[in-house]
Amino acid sequence: MFKKARQARKAKAPKEEVITADMFVHNDPEFAASHGYDPYLISQTQPMGNLHFGDTLIESGSGYAAPIQIVAFPDRVFLFWLDEINRWDDVITEMQVSTEDIDATKDKLNRSLEELESRKAHNPEEEKVIANNIEKLDNMLSAIVKYGETVNLVSIRLFVYNKNQAKLMDRVQTIISTLASGDYQAAMCFFETEQQYRSLFLPYSRTVKEQPRRAGACIPSCAMGNSYPFNNESLNDDFGVYLGHSSTGGSIFLNLFLKTTHRLSYDAMVLGNKGSGKSTLLKKLVKWFTITENFIRVLDCTGEFSELAEKLGGIVVMLNGENTKGDIMSGVYNIMEIAKASETESMNFSHQMSKLSVFFKFVSPNCTDAECGEFSDLCRKLYIRCGLYDPDKPADEQKFAGLDPQDYPTLKDLLQLIDQELYADTSTHKINKDISDTHRERLENIRLAISDLVESNPKMFTMTTTIPSLTDQHLVVYNVQGLADMKPELFNAVLFNVLNLMLADMMNIGMPSKELFEQGVPIEDIPKLILIVDEAHKFINTQNPQVIDFMGKILREGRKYFTSLILASQSIRDYVPESKESEKQDKLKSLFELAQYKFIMQQDSNAVPMLRQIFDGRLTETQLSQIPQFGVGQAVLLTGEDSINMTVEVSESDKKLFKGGA
Numbered sequence: 001m002f003k004k005a006r007q008a009r010k011a012k013a014p015k016e017e018v019i020t021a022d023m024f025v026h027n028d029p030e031f032a033a034s035h036g037y038d039p040y041l042i043s044q045t046q047p048m049g050n051l052h053f054g055d056t057l058i059e060s061g062s063g064y065a066a067p068i069q070i071v072a073f074p075d076r077v078f079l080f081w082l083d084e085i086n087r088w089d090d091v092i093t094e095m096q097v098s099t100e101d102i103d104a105t106k107d108k109l110n111r112s113l114e115e116l117e118s119r120k121a122h123n124p125e126e127e128k129v130i131a132n133n134i135e136k137l138d139n140m141l142s143a144i145v146k147y148g149e150t151v152n153l154v155s156i157r158l159f160v161y162n163k164n165q166a167k168l169m170d171r172v173q174t175i176i177s178t179l180a181s182g183d184y185q186a187a188m189c190f191f192e193t194e195q196q197y198r199s200l201f202l203p204y205s206r207t208v209k210e211q212p213r214r215a216g217a218c219i220p221s222c223a224m225g226n227s228y229p230f231n232n233e234s235l236n237d238d239f240g241v242y243l244g245h246s247s248t249g250g251s252i253f254l255n256l257f258l259k260t261t262h263r264l265s266y267d268a269m270v271l272g273n274k275g276s277g278k279s280t281l282l283k284k285l286v287k288w289f290t291i292t293e294n295f296i297r298v299l300d301c302t303g304e305f306s307e308l309a310e311k312l313g314g315i316v317v318m319l320n321g322e323n324t325k326g327d328i329m330s331g332v333y334n335i336m337e338i339a340k341a342s343e344t345e346s347m348n349f350s351h352q353m354s355k356l357s358v359f360f361k362f363v364s365p366n367c368t369d370a371e372c373g374e375f376s377d378l379c380r381k382l383y384i385r386c387g388l389y390d391p392d393k394p395a396d397e398q399k400f401a402g403l404d405p406q407d408y409p410t411l412k413d414l415l416q417l418i419d420q421e422l423y424a425d426t427s428t429h430k431i432n433k434d435i436s437d438t439h440r441e442r443l444e445n446i447r448l449a450i451s452d453l454v455e456s457n458p459k460m461f462t463m464t465t466t467i468p469s470l471t472d473q474h475l476v477v478y479n480v481q482g483l484a485d486m487k488p489e490l491f492n493a494v495l496f497n498v499l500n501l502m503l504a505d506m507m508n509i510g511m512p513s514k515e516l517f518e519q520g521v522p523i524e525d526i527p528k529l530i531l532i533v534d535e536a537h538k539f540i541n542t543q544n545p546q547v548i549d550f551m552g553k554i555l556r557e558g559r560k561y562f563t564s565l566i567l568a569s570q571s572i573r574d575y576v577p578e579s580k581e582s583e584k585q586d587k588l589k590s591l592f593e594l595a596q597y598k599f600i601m602q603q604d605s606n607a608v609p610m611l612r613q614i615f616d617g618r619l620t621e622t623q624l625s626q627i628p629q630f631g632v633g634q635a636v637l638l639t640g641e642d643s644i645n646m647t648v649e650v651s652e653s654d655k656k657l658f659k660g661g662a
Contacts, residue, residue: 053194063163066172066188067196070156073217074183075136082227084182085156087249088175092159096204100151100218102144109141140220152224155207155216157196158186189214233644235637239524241288243281244633244649252637252646256564256597257528262641265596266528266564267555271572272601277633278568279304281599281648282532283658285566286475287312294528295509296475297502299495301535303481311657314475317467319460319483319494328479331467332460333497335359336379337408338388338400339504343511346395353379355500358546362493364449374442382409382417405465412462415454418447457490467501471508492547495539499550502531506554510561517562529563536567537574540591548587555594567595572607576614598638602630618643 032038049061058065070085086093113134120130143149160175162168172188179186189196192211199207199214208215234250243252256266272278286305289296290312298305306316306328316328341351353376360375361367367375383389386409390398419426422443424433431440453461470476478498483491509529516526531554533539540547554565569575575592576585592614600619603611605628612624615638623636623645633648650658 051197053197055190056188056193057165057168058193058197063161064165064168065159065161065197066168067193068158068160068172068175068186069189069196069214070158070179070184070186071217072185073154073219077223077226079226080228081223084179085158085184088158088160090161090171091175092161092200094157094159094200096155096199096207096216097224098153098204098208098216100153102150105151105218106141106144109137109144113137113141143220143222150221151218152221153216154219154224155199155204155214157199159196159200233642235639235642235644241285242649243284244647247645247647252644254597254637254639256530257523257562259523260641263596263639265555265559265594266562267558267595268564268566268597268599269575269592269595270566270568270599270601271570271575271603272568272599272635273570273603275632276602276630277635277648278570278599278601279534280633280650280658281601281635282534282566282568283308284648284650284654285530286532287654287657289528289530290314290475293474294530295473295505296530296532297505298475298477298532299498299502299534300477300479301481301538303479305477305532305534306479307659308657309475309477312475314477315470315473316477316479317470318479319498329467332463332465333467333501334405334408334410334463334465335461335493335497335500336382336410336414337405337465338403339500340401340507341500341503342507344396345398345400348401349389349395349398352400358550359493359496360446360449361546362496362544363453363489364445365489367445367449368442370438371442371445374439375446378414378417378421378446382414385417386413408464410462410464411450412454415447415450418443418450422447453490453493460494471505492539492544496547496550499547503550503554505529506531506558506561506563510558510563513562514560523562526562529561530566531558531563532566532568534568535570537569537571540567540569540588541574542585542588545583545587548591551591552587552594555591565595567591572600572603572610572614576610596640599635600627600638601633601635603627 028040032041047060047062052059056066058067074081082095116130116134116137120127120134123130140149140151144151158175160168160171162171176186192214195207195211195214198210202210232248232250233246235246235252235254237253237255237258240253240255240258243254245251256268270278270281283305286296286298286308296314298309300306308314309316310328318328318330319332335356338348338352341348341355356379357372357376360372364371380389384391386407388400388403388407388409416426419429421435422432422440424430435443478501480491480494480498483494486494506529509527513526513528517523540551542548551565551567554563558565576589600611608624608628611619611627618638619636620643623643626645627636633650635646635648637644637646
């Protein structure tokens with residue numbers, strides 16, 4: 001009974017808040033400046049489980065470490081010879097270098113030469129070996145005397161660590177054996193583990209006092225110059241996202257918004273066959289820009305990004321007009337709504353009329369210029385009739401963008417206006433005799449296209465905008481996967497609506513960012529907007545020249561509003577097709593050229609000639625031959641300054657988060 005009572009009290013008792021922070025150590029810059037050390041830093045970096053220094057191993061609360069001392073070096077070394085020592089994973093390499101006193105070096109060399117000459121006289125069986133040593137020492141002495149050569153004292157230690165002691169010792173033996181194959185002599189030093197550990201934190205002068213026998217080996221400065229271990233190709237942009245490593249082991253930190261003399265804009269193209277890692281790269285960027293509190297808009301044709309957006313706290317918009325739940329929002333966008341597309345109202349209205357003209361070309365691909373012009377006139381009349389536009393007043397004195405969605409007409413209203421123009425009696429559809437035959441034909445063709453939209457998709461094309469303003473949302477994914485079964489004209493029209501939402505965000509988010517920059521706020525502190533169009537080849541092609549023009553506008557103007565447009569596609573031929581329509585082909589090529597960054601992942605071998613032609617001089621023949629052989633995640637990154645072979649790295653947790661598209 002008492003046990004049950006205790007359990008009941010425990011269940012009813014409020015849970016106490018657990019304080020995990022260290023209440024006694026604070027980051028106090030003044031204390032650090034006055035005392036010469038930072039207790040906060042020490043508390044954060046010290047071994048949390050204490051240390052025990054054994055005969056050959058260092059034991060901590062989280063595992064084991066074994067110091068290995070390199071006690072002798074090869075007689076001859078190759079260029080970048082420190083690579084052989086620094087290449088080990090899970091190893092800390094410590095190198096301490098000091099310059100030997102010239103006079104002391106000469107004395108040591110002279111004494112060594114005298115000793116060798118004496119040994120040579122008394123040991124004829126070792127004459128050849130001794131003569132070889134004499135020659136080497138004599139050459140070094142001559143270099144010091146004649147050419148001012150200096151000699152360095154070099155001490156190198158490898159600290160190998162592992163949670164398991166047996167695995168650690170296996171690893172130590174592997175490293176020592178491998179170094180021995182390169183004529184390096186390495187050993188674990190008994191009873192010196194504490195001094196070896198302290199050498200990580202002490203200057204060379206203190207280390208030598210504690211361990212005079214470990215002062216280091218004498219190496220000529222010319223050999224030290226050839227040792228340079230940091231010869232890997234890397235990209236280390238300030239405030240960059242870690243993408244992976246280069247083919248030579250260097251880190252790749254890319255900041256799309258870093259501006260240099262050769263990196264002038266922020267846009268990127270990603271090319272890669274199915275399964276090459278294209279989507280994973282995009283998802284890494286989405287995650288990075290989300291956690292750094294920038295703004296991301298994704299046009300998702302496959303549904304891959306929707307689940308990621310939900311997990312990252314973003315919003316998914318399904319553009320099918322159907323009701324959904326949770327963080328998945330359903331809605332429609334009224335093409336007749338005037339969105340903010342520029343800094344002036346006159347330009348907003350002008351852009352809207354241009355947008356409607358492009359929209360009509362999607363809906364009616366075979367329309368004539370006259371029909372397109374007629375459609376624009378009808379839209380202008382509708383805005384006048386609704387009281388949104390007054391042709392007698394300057395456009396900049398009127399308000400077009402940012403009104404209540406209910407204030408804008410819809411395509412259903414436009415269809416009614418067309419009927420009033422076309423018919424004398426709209427109820428009987430009696431033709432208006434006051435219009436010419438050509439005018440009537442234009443109106444009939446326009447009516448046919450618009451009525452098809454209104455009647456076949458009333459949820460999407462007869463309603464005012466139901467999507468609320470998402471300007472304050474950091475991550476928004478527009479999922480159009482469910483619209484793939486639509487006729488191409490309607491599908492393209494919906495995608496064009498999404499692009500206009502993205503353009504509106506470019507202005508609504510980008511203009512305040514532009515003002516902050518003009519006020520002197522550092523660029524790294526300014527919110528940026530990233531627009532991602534996955535599977536862009538489904539939409540951006542020579543069959544849609546109007547979309548190419550629209551994308552070109554974003555690529556040209558996005559830089560001013562701190563906007564990056566990232567287009568992902570499968571093949572280089574999607575952007576540079578072999579088309580007879582040279583004008584459309586040139587537009588598509590220019591779109592590709594406007595992007596500052598290019599990620600070229602695996603491509604078919606028959607795309608190599610086109611890659612060679614486009615990137616003449618920027619891709620080597622070796623890189624061109626490697627591209628068809630690339631594995632998952634491998635790519636060539638072109639920044640405008642460098643051409644880097646790299647591999648995108650994905651952690652196990654990110655693999656679970658991203659789900660597919662590896």
